[in-house]
Amino acid sequence: xxxxxxxxxxxxxxxxxxxxxxxxxxxxxxxxxxxxxxxxxxxxxxxxxxxxxxxxxxxxxxxxxxxxxxxxxxxxxxxxxxxxxxxxxxxxxxxxxxxxxxxxxxxxxxxxxxxxxxxxxxxxxxxxxxxxxxxxxxxxxxxxxxxxxxxxxxxxxxxxxxxxxxxxxxxxxxxxxxxxxxxxxxxxxxxxxxxxxxxxxxxxxxxxxxxxxxxxxxxxxxxxxxxxxxxxxxxxxxxxxxxxxxxxxxxxxxxxxxxxxx
Amino acid sequence: xxxxxxxxxxxxxxxxxxxxxxxxxxxxxxxxxxxxxxxxxxxxxxxxxxxxxxxxxxxxxxxxxxxxxxxxxxxxxxxxxxxxxxxxxxxxxxxxxxxxxxxxxxxxxxxxxxxxxxxxxxxxxxxxxxxxxxxxxxxxxxxxxxxxxxxxxxxxxxxxxxxxxxxxxxxxxxxxxxxxxxxxxxxxxxxxxxxxxxxxxxxxxxx
Numbered sequence: 001x002x003x004x005x006x007x008x009x010x011x012x013x014x015x016x017x018x019x020x021x022x023x024x025x026x027x028x029x030x031x032x033x034x035x036x037x038x039x040x041x042x043x044x045x046x047x048x049x050x051x052x053x054x055x056x057x058x059x060x061x062x063x064x065x066x067x068x069x070x071x072x073x074x075x076x077x078x079x080x081x082x083x084x085x086x087x088x089x090x091x092x093x094x095x096x097x098x099x100x101x102x103x104x105x106x107x108x109x110x111x112x113x114x115x116x117x118x119x120x121x122x123x124x125x126x127x128x129x130x131x132x133x134x135x136x137x138x139x140x141x142x143x144x145x146x147x148x149x150x151x152x153x154x155x156x157x158x159x160x161x162x163x164x165x166x167x168x169x170x171x172x173x174x175x176x177x178x179x180x181x182x183x184x185x186x187x188x189x190x191x192x193x194x195x196x197x198x199x200x201x202x203x204x205x206x207x208x209x210x211x212x213x214x215x216x217x218x219x220x221x222x223x224x225x226x227x228x229x230x231x232x233x234x235x236x237x238x239x240x241x242x243x244x245x246x247x248x249x250x251x252x253x254x255x256x257x258x259x260x261x262x
Numbered sequence: 263x264x265x266x267x268x269x270x271x272x273x274x275x276x277x278x279x280x281x282x283x284x285x286x287x288x289x290x291x292x293x294x295x296x297x298x299x300x301x302x303x304x305x306x307x308x309x310x311x312x313x314x315x316x317x318x319x320x321x322x323x324x325x326x327x328x329x330x331x332x333x334x335x336x337x338x339x340x341x342x343x344x345x346x347x348x349x350x351x352x353x354x355x356x357x358x359x360x361x362x363x364x365x366x367x368x369x370x371x372x373x374x375x376x377x378x379x380x381x382x383x384x385x386x387x388x389x390x391x392x393x394x395x396x397x398x399x400x401x402x403x404x405x406x407x408x409x410x411x412x413x414x415x416x417x418x419x420x421x422x423x424x425x426x427x428x429x430x431x432x433x434x435x436x437x438x439x440x441x442x443x444x445x446x447x448x449x450x451x452x453x454x455x456x457x458x459x460x461x462x463x464x465x466x467x468x469x
Contacts, residue, residue, distance in 0.1 A: 009328045016335060020342045027346055031353040038356040154364060159443075207440065 043090070047120055049169075050135035050149035051110055069120075071109040079228030094124035094133055105225055110137070118146050119233070121226055125218025128210040129154040132163065132218060136172070142233025145186070148172040150215060160211030171202040178234070183227045188216035271382070271394040275401035282405040282452070283459045284466060287373040292406055293448040295365050299422050302410035304358045306403025308351070308366060312343045313375050314395035319343075320383040321391035327384075336379045337370070344369045374398055409451050417442030 002008060041058065044065040048054060055064040072089035074082050089106030097103055108120040117140040124133040134150035150163040162168055175186045184199035191203050204212035264272075281287045288309075295305045316339050320327075327335050348366045351359035359366070369375070378398050383391040414420055419427035419438045427436065441447050460466050 003326070003328045004330060009331055012326070012328055013331060013334070016338060020338055024342060024345055027349055031349050034353040035349070035356075038352065042356060042360070156444075159440075 040090075046149045046151055047108060047135050050120055050137040050147045051112065051118060052147050053112075068110045068112065069108050070111050073107040073109060075105045075107055075226070075229045077105070077225055077228060079226075079230075079232045089122075092122070094122055095131070097124065100225070103225060105229070107226075107229070116140065121223060123218050123222035125214050125221060127152050127155045127163075127214040128160050128208075129156070132211065132214055134163075134215075134218070136219070136223065138177075138230070138233075140233060141237040142230040143176050143178045145172050145175050145177070152211070155211050156208070159205065160208040162205050162208065163211060163215055168202075168205060175200045175202065177223060177230065183224060183230075185220035185223055186216070188212045188219075268390050268393050271386075271390050272397040275394070275397040276404065277401075277459070278463065278465070280401040280405065280459075281374045281377070281398050282402055283456050285374075285377070287377055288402055289449075289452070291365060291368055291372055292402070292409060292452065293445045294368075295362065296406055296410040296413055296448050297417065297443050298414040298420070299407065299410045301358065301361045301365075302406040303403070304351075304355070305362060305365060305369075306399070306406050308347050308362075309369055309372065309374070309402055310396060310399030312340065312347060312369055313378060313399040314392050316340050316343050316375060317378060317383040317391040317395035318388045320379045321386060321388040324384050332384070333376075333380075336376060340375055340379070341370050374402055405452070405455065408455060409448055412451050413442045413448060417447075 041061045044061045045055070045058075048061075048065060048068070051068065053064065053068060055061040069090075071084060072087050073084050074088055074092075076082050089108050092104050092106040106122055110118045110120060112118060119138045119140065119142075121136045121138060122133065123136060124131065126132065130153035132150060132152040132155065134148060136148050137146040138144070139146045148169045150169060152161060152163060155161040155163065172186060177183060177185055179198050179200065184195075184197055187195045187199045187201040188204050189195065189201050190209075193201075195201050204216075275281060278284070282289065282292055291305065291309075295301045316336070319339050320336055323335065323339075344367065347369070348359070351362070351366065378394060382394045386394070411421070414422075415426065416439050419425060419432075427438075439447075
């Protein structure tokens, strides 16, 4: 047979593409359940890490997660709960949840071992090379941050990729999103720089200006729609705890934090 | 099984005919994934697998492939194998697949693979082709590991993620060299390795 005839070449290419396509489709279908599980477990790991929790082993991620996360909520911009079906917040695809007007606001309600209630809010934004995302665990006063976890797709190793390091994430702990009752988010700034709007701040990563700015923008952009929801939490928290005792140490703390970078 | 020719196919690429050091192929990925040892090794294993099996497949097909579209056929085979490797990694080693992210996909454009298919598998039977693929993959992996060793040690003070430089040194003013983590230092490290390699292999030196 003439190997260089047009018919032979076209047939050869067509058969090859069909064969390869079938094999790949088959492998994709065969591995998909395992892959989806890995991705979901990775998300659970990040959420648990924001709560300063870890599963005893990777096999027990799901059990650990379900033990602490007691309710999934979707809220609206007025702070009302619109949906509370199981896993409804967990299943929100943050990648497609960007447009402000149509944005769903997932909240994961968690109860820790000591009985305290935390709320995990997912955030999603842009780093230098690709998307970055994270989970912010809020205390039930609706103002202070209990813990944070950040992940990224392809930030520079050793520079921007350091947002995944514990030392950076721990800087957010105990920061307040509201200053004097106004939503300010938390700014990520170079050492020595000051916020103009009075927001509390954490130190940016050296050599990763754009990724650090991305984290700051992501926090402001993604947490702002929760303002009403967080205010409701604040209102609910005041009567149970004596307001005066609650506020004084918080104010002191924020002052000392402001002074530290200098 | 291992005639003299086959042995050459397997062992020559390790040093005398190393794809990175001597043929200067596959430089791009060797700069990208060598910031630490673990991804470098997984990348090496992935390249060995893709290279060995694409060599075998192309070697089986070599008498049927129409000359005009042979490059396309080779690319389809490589791309299919790379996608399979990527899917398996996502399913069974998710953490590493996250670390390597785009680089696994970029194996498709690794010149070593196209180079070996064109230069070896198209003219040899499957068994020698398999050995040639494993040999070249190993040659590539060795260099990756050496570069990654120096970069991780000097750049982060760790090996396989474990601290090896004692805290004592940091207390006395030692600092990790952040530049080692960036690609330019990978190129310089690689240059030093090539320099050393040539200095010790007289037959590679040009007049």
